[in-house]
Amino acid sequence: MITMREIAKRTGVSVSTVSLVMNHHDEGRVNPQTAAMVRETAHKLGYKVNPLARSLRTNSTRILGFISDEVATTPFAGGMILGAQTAASQLGYMLITVSTDGGVREDDEIDALKRYGVDGFLYAEMSNRVTDVPSKLLDYPTVLADATDRNGTIPSVVPDEFSIGYDATSYLVKAGCQRIAYVGCDAPGVEQAQSGRLAGYQAALRDGGMPYDESLVTNVTEPKTAVESVHDLFDRERPDGFFCFNDARTLYVYETAARHGLTIGKDISVVGVDHHRVFAETLYPALTTVELPHFEMGYWAAVKLVSLIDAQAVTNLKPPTTTAAIPPIDANTPKIHCTLLKKGSVALH
Amino acid sequence: MITMREIAKRTGVSVSTVSLVMNHHDEGRVNPQTAAMVRETAHKLGYKVNPLARSLRTNSTRILGFISDEVATTPFAGGMILGAQTAASQLGYMLITVSTDGGVREDDEIDALKRYGVDGFLYAEMSNRVTDVPSKLLDYPTVLADATDRNGTIPSVVPDEFSIGYDATSYLVKAGCQRIAYVGCDAPGVEQAQSGRLAGYQAALRDGGMPYDESLVTNVTEPKTAVESVHDLFDRERPDGFFCFNDARTLYVYETAARHGLTIGKDISVVGVDHHRVFAETLYPALTTVELPHFEMGYWAAVKLVSLIDAQAVTNLKPPTTTAAIPPIDANTPKIHCTLLKKGSVALH
DNA sequence: ATGAAAGCGCTAACAC
DNA sequence: GTGTTAGCGCTTTCAT
Numbered sequence: 001m002i003t004m005r006e007i008a009k010r011t012g013v014s015v016s017t018v019s020l021v022m023n024h025h026d027e028g029r030v031n032p033q034t035a036a037m038v039r040e041t042a043h044k045l046g047y048k049v050n051p052l053a054r055s056l057r058t059n060s061t062r063i064l065g066f067i068s069d070e071v072a073t074t075p076f077a078g079g080m081i082l083g084a085q086t087a088a089s090q091l092g093y094m095l096i097t098v099s100t101d102g103g104v105r106e107d108d109e110i111d112a113l114k115r116y117g118v119d120g121f122l123y124a125e126m127s128n129r130v131t132d133v134p135s136k137l138l139d140y141p142t143v144l145a146d147a148t149d150r151n152g153t154i155p156s157v158v159p160d161e162f163s164i165g166y167d168a169t170s171y172l173v174k175a176g177c178q179r180i181a182y183v184g185c186d187a188p189g190v191e192q193a194q195s196g197r198l199a200g201y202q203a204a205l206r207d208g209g210m211p212y213d214e215s216l217v218t219n220v221t222e223p224k225t226a227v228e229s230v231h232d233l234f235d236r237e238r239p240d241g242f243f244c245f246n247d248a249r250t251l252y253v254y255e256t257a258a259r260h261g262l263t264i265g266k267d268i269s270v271v272g273v274d275h276h277r278v279f280a281e282t283l284y285p286a287l288t289t290v291e292l293p294h295f296e297m298g299y300w301a302a303v304k305l306v307s308l309i310d311a312q313a314v315t316n317l318k319p320p321t322t323t324a325a326i327p328p329i330d331a332n333t334p335k336i337h338c339t340l341l342k343k344g345s346v347a348l349h
Numbered sequence: 350m351i352t353m354r355e356i357a358k359r360t361g362v363s364v365s366t367v368s369l370v371m372n373h374h375d376e377g378r379v380n381p382q383t384a385a386m387v388r389e390t391a392h393k394l395g396y397k398v399n400p401l402a403r404s405l406r407t408n409s410t411r412i413l414g415f416i417s418d419e420v421a422t423t424p425f426a427g428g429m430i431l432g433a434q435t436a437a438s439q440l441g442y443m444l445i446t447v448s449t450d451g452g453v454r455e456d457d458e459i460d461a462l463k464r465y466g467v468d469g470f471l472y473a474e475m476s477n478r479v480t481d482v483p484s485k486l487l488d489y490p491t492v493l494a495d496a497t498d499r500n501g502t503i504p505s506v507v508p509d510e511f512s513i514g515y516d517a518t519s520y521l522v523k524a525g526c527q528r529i530a531y532v533g534c535d536a537p538g539v540e541q542a543q544s545g546r547l548a549g550y551q552a553a554l555r556d557g558g559m560p561y562d563e564s565l566v567t568n569v570t571e572p573k574t575a576v577e578s579v580h581d582l583f584d585r586e587r588p589d590g591f592f593c594f595n596d597a598r599t600l601y602v603y604e605t606a607a608r609h610g611l612t613i614g615k616d617i618s619v620v621g622v623d624h625h626r627v628f629a630e631t632l633y634p635a636l637t638t639v640e641l642p643h644f645e646m647g648y649w650a651a652v653k654l655v656s657l658i659d660a661q662a663v664t665n666l667k668p669p670t671t672t673a674a675i676p677p678i679d680a681n682t683p684k685i686h687c688t689l690l691k692k693g694s695v696a697l698h
Numbered sequence: 699a700t701g702a703a704a705g706c707g708c709t710a711a712c713a714c
Numbered sequence: 715g716t717g718t719t720a721g722c723g724c725t726t727t728c729a730t
Contacts, residue, residue, distance in 0.1 A: 054725075061401065070427075097434075097446045098444075295421065353708065362716075364707090368710085402706070406708055
């Protein structure tokens with residue numbers, strides 16, 4: 001490992017001078033010539049600051065803690081983690097991810113993260129909900145992802161549920177569907193997503209000049225009765241378009257369609273939120289999907305968190321290439337409390 | 350933050366004594382009375398060692414680096430991460446996870462991890478393959494998960510592919526199937542999995558007193574032609590049992606079955622490897638699944654890595670409750686080079 | 699403009 | 715048995 005002392009020795013200056021230069025605190029304090037030399041040898045030797053040693057003095061590790069459960073059970077956690085990691089990496093931070101499933105106690109994990117000196121926390125849910133932030137986080141900078149704080153005091157990043165419903169339904173309207181059904185979800189915990197998407201569905205119908213008809217809406221909870229109720233919807237209403245709350249509900253529709261001998265993309269149109277990639281990629285290219293912005297939520301939550309920790313670190317951040325589809329948000333986006341993000345990608349086929 | 354100095358002051362001893370006690374180096378060096386006092390006040394004050402400060406002296410952070418790509422694109426990464434994190438947590442280590450998709454350069458991430466002082470690396474693939482370990486890892490303790498090193502020098506943990514094929518097929522034999530098909534995969538990169546599972550399939554047929562018939566095997570590569578070839582297999586061979594290489598291939602079979610008006614669990618039996626949870630949970634309870642031991646691979650890879658770093662840290666480890674299904678492996682399992690793991694859970698319905 | 703020195707929390711060799 | 719001391723790599727105050 002190459003240290004400041006090393007490059008001080010080689011340059012013939014003191015460690016403090018090197019420190020000043022390496023931290024860009026040399027403006028008007030260090031001779032530009034000296035500074036240049038220091039920088040040069042540092043670069044030549046491939047010097048990198050030891051963040052752990054630094055943290056001993058500064059009380060700042062540039063480590064972010066990412067907490068969530070369900071990492072092992074949903075395919076969506078990965079996107080959020082990757083988004084958060086991408087932002088962290090761009091800002092010179094590191095991400096430590098812990099999941100609290102697997103029998104690991106949440107409070108213990110938080111303690112462990114604190115021991116490792118994280119500068120702040122990302123607390124992520126895997127489905128937009130109102131949540132209680134663990135009290136152990138309250139004394140640290142914390143940002144929620146895919147959830148909002150019940151008390152409204154913690155900044156959070158959530159998807160634009162209304163737009164998801166609106167865009168999906170508009171797509172079906174434009175596709176020429178006459179009888180557009182909504183296969184929703186009234187399970188507890190997802191009220192935010194359900195109501196937002198339903199409202200978007202209704203608005204898109206209205207803007208498309210179509211009436212809102214309650215009998216075209218079925219809210220599915222129990223897997224057991226799910227196929228039945230969708231089957232029922234098919235028989236009763238003969239919809240020609242379906243907006244599905246999530247992957248499971250898309251499956252119900254597909255199953256029912258197959259049993260009725262109907263082909264998606266020909267006889268009926270389906271737009272599903274977030275269904276598993278394998279469907280669209282390998283089997284049902286005629287399915288249209290609205291992807292939840294998991295990557296983007298992770299990304300902007302991390303940006304927000306870093307801005308809380310060190311406001312000026314966030315200047316000159318360039319948004320990630322992978323999120324070309326998100327609307328032009330400036331570096332000072334994530335507003336406090338509730339930032340709306342939307343991936344405008346209703347894929348056309 | 351409560352430091353050693355603090356508890357030294359309170360107890361009236363020196364910091365070094367506290368250090369000795371807290372590191373269990375007091376045996377025969379520190380008066381048991383004093384030791385007890387130290388321990389007591391440490392406990393009372395909730396003292397926790399600062400691993401970062403310690404690492405400055407010891408060159409050991411007790412942080413493990415977990416590297417993989419595809420965290421955002423496969424639903425399986427989460428299980429491995431959780432397994433690794435669980436083991437790390439049990440052994441007093443922390444896990445920093447980085448993924449190299451998202452445009453982040455692998456070498457850069459490795460450098461970053463080194464800067465943060467990781468003691469070793471877990472390098473994970475999302476499908477059992479022969480891989481080249483990045484040269485940047487060669488000077489650190491490293492363990493592969495779901496992959497083997499091309500040079501055979503790096504320890505690795507992989508699934509027992511043969512048993513997967515054998516168990517799945519045996520299940521179909523026991524279920525009374527007469528014509529058992531294998532829907533395999535001959536895409537490049539998964540040769541290990543494909544050949545192992547195929548061999549298991551053949552062995553189970555043999556042991557079941559059934560002939561191996563090549564025309565019952567179809568190896569699917571291209572999604573485009575996939576449904577066709579499975580359709581073809583249905584028409585040509587009229588199998589009554591299917592062993593499917595992975596979730597996509599299970600889907601092809603389900604699709605084809607639906608189109609033929611056949612019901613899984615009634616007309617035909619299907620055993621699929623690792624298909625998405627949502628299938629079994631919400632729609633097709635009659636599907637039988639063999640789950641790849643992602644959690645276990647992550648878990649044992651981490652155990653192995655820690656044993657490389659600090660052999661005696663691994664004593665008195667108790668295996669995680671979540672892996673009750675894995676065979677009784679002792680703490681000294683992961684053998685060097687190639688440890689075979691198997692989740693013996695062919696779920697019966 | 700630069701360096702000496704102190705100290706972050708901890709470990710370990712060495713004295714007493 | 716226990717304390718003193720030095721030092722890990724870095725930042726920062728204070729002399730010079």
